[in-house]
Amino acid sequence: MTAIVSVKNLTKIYEGGFTALNDVSLDIEQGEILALLGPNGAGKTTLISAICGLVSPTSGTITVGGHDIISEFRAARSLIGLVPQEITIEPFETVINTTKLSRGLFGMKRDDAHIEETLRALSLWDKRKSRNVELSGGMKRRVLIAKALSHEPRVLFLDEPTAGVDVELRRDMWNLVRRLRDDGVTIILTTHYIEEAEEIADRVGVINKGEILLVEDKTSLMSKLGKKQLTIDLQQPVEAIPQSLSSYPLTLGPEGKSLIYGYDTSAERTGITKLLNDLAAAGMTMSDMSTSQSSLEDIFVDLVKEDAP
Template sequence: MQPIISVSHLSKTYDTGFKALSDVSLDIRPGEIFALLGPNGAGKTTLISVICGIVSPSSGTVTADGHDIIEDYRAARSRIGLVPQEITIAPFETVWDTVAFSRGLFGKPKNPAHLEKVLRQLSLWDKKDSKLNALSGGMKRRVMIAKALSHEPTILFLDEPTAGVDVELRREMWEVVRGLRDAGVTIILTTHYIEEAQLMADRIGVITKGEIILVEEKTELIRKLGKKQLTLQLQKPLDAIPASLEAHDLELADDGGSLLYSYDTQGERTGITALLGDLADAGIRFRDLQTKESSLEDIFVDLVRKS
């Protein structure tokens, strides 16, 4: 399958000397939701801005739907829709006029049927004649998405699409994004809500200090890098871990009332079986046990800390 976006050895150094991107290579598959994660200042916005033609690269190449963003910039940009984090709309325009104007900026002929489809898809049809300053924050974000979809792009960038949105509206936005993906639009999502990436994304990319440090299928990432922790609530507190249990790399809680055993998510059933057997041999009994699995947030924090 040919990538719908291909980034090869991309670097960007600003006039101040700050190197925002360093030799970034990345392929985005058509029809996927790709979450780009990274701390503030990691290079997420610069990477998106280069792909969308807002910022010029210092070196490297980028193609969007087969079109080079420099040599064939008009065709490349026509394939891309961008929803920035900031809400930038004219407050006294109507929803319909705003979306129609955005379509015209790309030189597209009028197509009321397409605009109606987009507005209905985003639950904005009954607001088409409303002034933008009369809409809620969540509705304004939907208008931003409608603007980005007005010229029928195949690629949609969502930069922090649910920032400042309450939980209910955030979940509604997730449904909107899933619907767009199901309609064939490739979604590239940046977010500080790791839960959002874990629920929505097909693949995860992590960028820090201007470099891509990981690209992985979400489920495979959690399987490979996730950890599980087994907590054993003891019947009687311990003062110290017996020498016979040292091989198991256990931690004793401060109050001595529980033992913590960490293992990777790929298995170690034999390790747990051996641990339980050694506990019985040492005369240590437990009254309850609990397991906890690493979330994507745990993995992300650990990756960034180590980079």
């Protein structure tokens, strides 16, 4: 796989001295959906803005499609579609003109079929003659997406795309994102909603306080960092964990009806077989057993917590 976006040792110190990004390096593969997950103020918008050439790096280099974002700005920028966090559209322009004009700004030749297809995919076709100012917030966001897609970008950035949007738009957006990905478009979205990263991303990058804490394949991230819990339901409730089992990391479930055993899926031995033997030796009979895996949310909270002072 080749990296379509490559960020190397990027640092951004805003005027006034605030370090928003600290030595960030990140390769984004062609055709993947990457979620940048991080709390408010983590530096997500700054990172995206730097890649799109809207914020100038203090140090470091960025290439898009092999083009340096500063020395070859036009070539790099033409590959990029950006749906910004804030709504920024010309209020008195119509939906269709907004989209067409944006394509023109990128020097692309007129293609009414592409514009129609894009507007239809976003359920904007019936509203194409409305002026932006007449639209609801959700519709305005759809226009922003249409605008970003007007020049057929190879890399699409969505900055907090679902913050405050309704369920319908969210669903349409994910369908569109998956379709674009199937066409080879690379998608980078930022979010502070863990469920969102879990739902849509192929890879997840966790960013906090201007630093990338990790970038991992979503499934491997979840199994690698994920801890599992084994819940053993007991036939007879117990008042306390027997002394003979005190070496195990066990906790007592509600009303003493179960034992909960936490283990690491990446460990060489889970210790489950031995635990069950020792349980039987202690005269305890189990009625049922189940496992559950921690979600991305637990992993995220753990990571951000560890990083906290």
